[in-house]
Amino acid sequence: MILTITPNPAIDLTYRVAGLQPGGSHRVDAPLSRAGGKGINVARVLAAQGVESRIIATVGGESGRELEQELAAAELPRRLIRVQAATRRSIALVDELGGQTSIFNERGLALEIAEWQALAEAIADELQDAELVVASGSLPTGAPADFYPGVVALAKQAGVPAIIDTSGAGLLSAASAGAALLKPNREELLEATGEHELAAGARVLLRLGARRVLVSDGERGMLAFAAGTEGHLSARLPEALAGNPTGAGDAAVAGAAVVLASGEQSLEPLLRRAAAWGSAAVLMPAAGEISERWRELESTLILEEHFSCH
Amino acid sequence: MILTITPNPAIDLTYRVAGLQPGGSHRVDAPLSRAGGKGINVARVLAAQGVESRIIATVGGESGRELEQELAAAELPRRLIRVQAATRRSIALVDELGGQTSIFNERGLALEIAEWQALAEAIADELQDAELVVASGSLPTGAPADFYPGVVALAKQAGVPAIIDTSGAGLLSAASAGAALLKPNREELLEATGEHELAAGARVLLRLGARRVLVSDGERGMLAFAAGTEGHLSARLPEALAGNPTGAGDAAVAGAAVVLASGEQSLEPLLRRAAAWGSAAVLMPAAGEISERWRELESTLILEEHFSCH
Numbered sequence: 001m002i003l004t005i006t007p008n009p010a011i012d013l014t015y016r017v018a019g020l021q022p023g024g025s026h027r028v029d030a031p032l033s034r035a036g037g038k039g040i041n042v043a044r045v046l047a048a049q050g051v052e053s054r055i056i057a058t059v060g061g062e063s064g065r066e067l068e069q070e071l072a073a074a075e076l077p078r079r080l081i082r083v084q085a086a087t088r089r090s091i092a093l094v095d096e097l098g099g100q101t102s103i104f105n106e107r108g109l110a111l112e113i114a115e116w117q118a119l120a121e122a123i124a125d126e127l128q129d130a131e132l133v134v135a136s137g138s139l140p141t142g143a144p145a146d147f148y149p150g151v152v153a154l155a156k157q158a159g160v161p162a163i164i165d166t167s168g169a170g171l172l173s174a175a176s177a178g179a180a181l182l183k184p185n186r187e188e189l190l191e192a193t194g195e196h197e198l199a200a201g202a203r204v205l206l207r208l209g210a211r212r213v214l215v216s217d218g219e220r221g222m223l224a225f226a227a228g229t230e231g232h233l234s235a236r237l238p239e240a241l242a243g244n245p246t247g248a249g250d251a252a253v254a255g256a257a258v259v260l261a262s263g264e265q266s267l268e269p270l271l272r273r274a275a276a277w278g279s280a281a282v283l284m285p286a287a288g289e290i291s292e293r294w295r296e297l298e299s300t301l302i303l304e305e306h307f308s309c310h
Numbered sequence: 311m312i313l314t315i316t317p318n319p320a321i322d323l324t325y326r327v328a329g330l331q332p333g334g335s336h337r338v339d340a341p342l343s344r345a346g347g348k349g350i351n352v353a354r355v356l357a358a359q360g361v362e363s364r365i366i367a368t369v370g371g372e373s374g375r376e377l378e379q380e381l382a383a384a385e386l387p388r389r390l391i392r393v394q395a396a397t398r399r400s401i402a403l404v405d406e407l408g409g410q411t412s413i414f415n416e417r418g419l420a421l422e423i424a425e426w427q428a429l430a431e432a433i434a435d436e437l438q439d440a441e442l443v444v445a446s447g448s449l450p451t452g453a454p455a456d457f458y459p460g461v462v463a464l465a466k467q468a469g470v471p472a473i474i475d476t477s478g479a480g481l482l483s484a485a486s487a488g489a490a491l492l493k494p495n496r497e498e499l500l501e502a503t504g505e506h507e508l509a510a511g512a513r514v515l516l517r518l519g520a521r522r523v524l525v526s527d528g529e530r531g532m533l534a535f536a537a538g539t540e541g542h543l544s545a546r547l548p549e550a551l552a553g554n555p556t557g558a559g560d561a562a563v564a565g566a567a568v569v570l571a572s573g574e575q576s577l578e579p580l581l582r583r584a585a586a587w588g589s590a591a592v593l594m595p596a597a598g599e600i601s602e603r604w605r606e607l608e609s610t611l612i613l614e615e616h617f618s619c620h
Binding site for chain 2: 013015017020021022023024025026027028029030031061062063065066069086088089091093095098100101102103104105106107109
């Protein structure tokens, strides 16, 4: 079983607007409402591919009840921790005339200390039955700085590899704690490490203690780095795909999780599956889904080995 | 007791955005969440002024539960009819840099026939103890065309005057049913009647059967018309007030309701109170509130009598 942790889940509301006018008043239909958050997207992809998984997430207030009902309707195995603070919302306004989407992500209200403890206990408990753990996304306001390294430490105690997909200081501390895999995108990696080049940024994370780093670079594909090796691997499609990149990173994490959970240690199959599932997500309208064409995409990937020059 | 009916209530979510960028991704704090809908705003104003009132509204889904909790916390007397369809949301994005507010009003999901019947029964029942009824706002998708005239008919049976604040075809049919007072704004009146002048539009509603028409004309003030009389009255402040006009119309309706419910038949005190409360609402940040300065504003109103020329 692959355990996915979403410490700051959201109800994603998607509205279709016939021409967004700043300062204007708009009549809109009821939104598409969906349980969101990166770890939940990872679990959706795994479930659709027949991989056993389990969601851990916090839920609060009426929006939390909505999230709970949506996960129940989707029949996703889950362990939800009830908290006082209402689950945040993420609002997407899809402008059907302008063709662009405006996003408003609520930050997420603070949890109480006892609630963080309950979350940590649930993680420790579920890790007993897990082959791998994925912890993803932002943290609520006022979260303990050691939350992600704490997940890595609990996973180590249970002998389970941990994938952490986050940004900022959390990325560095998860590296120091010895995460099995980190998956920043280009901006997140350069911003957190202060480097100007992807390879240099990834090397910072490996030096801190990360075992592997997977960097998503949009249409340019993905790069993979491993501790104790020089150079890196890259994967890209012969031609970029048109579609919706939302959730592509989560699908890539799901792909990497399946390969790592199987006990595979080498970097190439991991990169291949992650790049294929990430690309296959671009072909789907919603986050948490990948196209059935992923095997075909995987077979067309161009993999290259890059050697470092020092 | 003044009964207020809100057939299409909403949860009003107000977000503060530091610079709205169409197509961009924004981090926002949790919104101000409030039970909304015109009839609920009227009831809030009445309650704050110590006038006994009672809300009738439909509620559904988790958003309906939120609305219910908010009304309970505000201690507003209410009779809520549970329906299958989730209560709609209304989203306001207040751009703190640009200074403008963008509004997204969900239309409201359809009710079932049995739910419309339950609503009508609740109205007939509560009318037994009412001195006046106010029915306000839009209707959910697929509402019966005779909903507002039906409210007027039930009120007549109970010997209670009915104020209807709506737009479009509902405004015309409420006039035909003989509403005691209609309160369109300029755009609503001209759009529904097809006239180009406020006085001509108001005369259409009076000819159809309305007893009185109050027209709000933004900063230009209000006009009042009565059946069986020539000419009309107008009220305006010496200087326009700066502030938030959201909910000013609902406050004006609350003012008119208090005067009509007292048994007062003449137009002048009704117009005076409606214009004062409407203006006093502009000074407050949220809909459903009026400034304590309303008595002072009422004393400075400029009332004029206008005679028709035919």
